[in-house]
Amino acid sequence: MNCETAQSQLSLLLYGELGFDDEERIEQHLEGCPDCRAAKERVKALHTALDGARLEPPPALLADSRREFSARLQSSHSRRRPTGWLSRAGDWLQAPAPWWRLATAAGLLAAGFLGARLTMPPTPAPAPPADPVASRVRFLEPSRDGGVRIVLEETRQRVLSGPLEEEPILRLLLGAARETSDPGLRADSIDLLKQKSEAAPVRRALLHTLEHDPNPAVRLKALEGLKPYAHESDIRQALSRTLLEDESASIRSAAIDLLIESRGVELIGTLQELLRREENDYVRSRSQKALREMNASVGTF
Amino acid sequence: MATAAGKLPRMEQEANLIRSAQRGDEKAFEQLVQTYDAGVLRLAYNLLRSEEDARDVYQEAFLRVHRNLASFRYDCSFHTWLYRIVTNLCLDQLRRRQVRREESAVIQAGQETRDRAAEMAEDNPASDPERRLLSLELRNRVREILGSLTPRERMVFELRHYEGWRLRAIGEALGTTEEAAKNCLFRVTQKMRAALEDLA
Numbered sequence: 001m002n003c004e005t006a007q008s009q010l011s012l013l014l015y016g017e018l019g020f021d022d023e024e025r026i027e028q029h030l031e032g033c034p035d036c037r038a039a040k041e042r043v044k045a046l047h048t049a050l051d052g053a054r055l056e057p058p059p060a061l062l063a064d065s066r067r068e069f070s071a072r073l074q075s076s077h078s079r080r081r082p083t084g085w086l087s088r089a090g091d092w093l094q095a096p097a098p099w100w101r102l103a104t105a106a107g108l109l110a111a112g113f114l115g116a117r118l119t120m121p122p123t124p125a126p127a128p129p130a131d132p133v134a135s136r137v138r139f140l141e142p143s144r145d146g147g148v149r150i151v152l153e154e155t156r157q158r159v160l161s162g163p164l165e166e167e168p169i170l171r172l173l174l175g176a177a178r179e180t181s182d183p184g185l186r187a188d189s190i191d192l193l194k195q196k197s198e199a200a201p202v203r204r205a206l207l208h209t210l211e212h213d214p215n216p217a218v219r220l221k222a223l224e225g226l227k228p229y230a231h232e233s234d235i236r237q238a239l240s241r242t243l244l245e246d247e248s249a250s251i252r253s254a255a256i257d258l259l260i261e262s263r264g265v266e267l268i269g270t271l272q273e274l275l276r277r278e279e280n281d282y283v284r285s286r287s288q289k290a291l292r293e294m295n296a297s298v299g300t301f
Numbered sequence: 302m303a304t305a306a307g308k309l310p311r312m313e314q315e316a317n318l319i320r321s322a323q324r325g326d327e328k329a330f331e332q333l334v335q336t337y338d339a340g341v342l343r344l345a346y347n348l349l350r351s352e353e354d355a356r357d358v359y360q361e362a363f364l365r366v367h368r369n370l371a372s373f374r375y376d377c378s379f380h381t382w383l384y385r386i387v388t389n390l391c392l393d394q395l396r397r398r399q400v401r402r403e404e405s406a407v408i409q410a411g412q413e414t415r416d417r418a419a420e421m422a423e424d425n426p427a428s429d430p431e432r433r434l435l436s437l438e439l440r441n442r443v444r445e446i447l448g449s450l451t452p453r454e455r456m457v458f459e460l461r462h463y464e465g466w467r468l469r470a471i472g473e474a475l476g477t478t479e480e481a482a483k484n485c486l487f488r489v490t491q492k493m494r495a496a497l498e499d500l501a
Binding site: 008011012015017043046047049050051054055056057058061062064065066068069070072073182183184187188191215217250 | 320334339342343346347355356367374375376378461468469487
């Protein structure tokens with residue numbers, strides 16, 4: 001590395017945004033080059049000078065913005081929402097989404113749709129009932145007496161609570177981790193299941209999520225749950241597949257960190273294969289370093 | 302992740318708030334806004350250097366969040382989603398200014414006019430004439446260089462240098478790759494150094 005290249009990278013070095021190899025090369029160069037070390041000090045001073053240029057908005061600006069926003073929100077509500085029963089029917093339409101999620105998580109409400117024809121009274125409809133029923137307006141039409149007929153679909157909710165190790169709770173969480181369409185809910189389920197990763201079904205669920213969940217955040221959570229078992233053969237195989245195949249660089253980074261914690265010769269082939277296809281600097285450098293430390297070649301022959 | 306009752310991890314608290322807000326709980330929405338709004342306002346204020354524009358970005362960003370929260374499905378974090386909206390609004394505003402060639406380093410702060418580099422001068426000991434002179438010189442150069450950056454460069458620099466974001470997160474918020482954000486930051490740092498290195 002020459003001085004020109006080293007000096008052009010100094011800002012990125014100070015921001016900590018260089019890959020492992022680039023950083024190594026520059027640090028090596030700096031050790032033997034007083035000019036570049038002096039240049040680094042100048043860039044550092046420049047960064048420090050710029051640090052002082054940051055502005056904090058006047059406190060009144062935040063308070064005013066909050067007040068204005070609150071007022072705009074209220075006025076947009078009053079403009080958008082019709083009054084009376086129609087508005088409440090609209091609220092009902094909004095309400096089912098999270099209820100549905102809960103219902104799905106419980107996995108108990110597959111049945112329960114009920115088509116019902118109700119004749120609404122001419123007076124405004126009452127507020128939604130307090131008991132846990134998710135209602136969805138499927139159809140409505142004016143009736144001859146000037147009122148309206150609304151067809152609702154209703155699903156009853158059930159709430160289950162108990163310790164994680166209790167069989168029905170664990171079974172429902174395993175189902176939610178695998179089958180719900182909401183990644184947030186899957187992530188929450190995996191988060192809870194991680195606490196019970198000593199149980200074989202939980203371990204299987206974490207492995208399945210790691211390799212098959214479409215959402216990278218959920219896969220990452222599953223990977224975290226597998227950390228304590230990163231030395232076990234089936235887990236290592238799954239981690240190796242993840243390392244080679246997962247599209248998320250964050251997950252590949254986490255996978256390689258776990259795999260090289262306990263090195264084995266079986267890892268060499270995976271890491272060599274990885275170097276053929278990996279584009280992420282961090283993952284590449286970790287792989288190269290591990291291969292070097294295992295006295296293995298960084299290429300395949 | 303352990304979840305001690307009453308002290309939920311931040312992400313979990315946030316997920317709960319989002320779900321409640323999606324159900325129409327306005328208090329939860331307000332809490333969600335207030336988790337992020339100081340940061341949003343600071344970014345907009347530093348980028349646009351105008352109280353009025355920063356206030357507009359704040360209003361529009363959170364109104365959009367409110368309008369679209371029901372369809373938010375955790376395809377990315379809430380933070381990333383929010384900042385996609387905020388950075389787009391700021392970039393639009395910077396581009397409009399660029400077109401109008403009205404770029405200026407002046408901040409309208411009540412009746413006073415101040416600029417970013419003037420703050421730097423104020424931070425320095427007024428009793429040291431040499432440093433004061435240096436700060437004045439620095440102020441002019443900083444003004445010049447910030448004004449010459451493209452809106453995108455400006456955004457990447459603000460997020461990396463002042464907000465301390467990692468390039469990966471910047472790429473996610475701006476809908477580009479980490480590598481593209483890195484190239485952009487590299488260009489900015491080269492420009493900064495060329496303009497300011499002799500003064501630092």
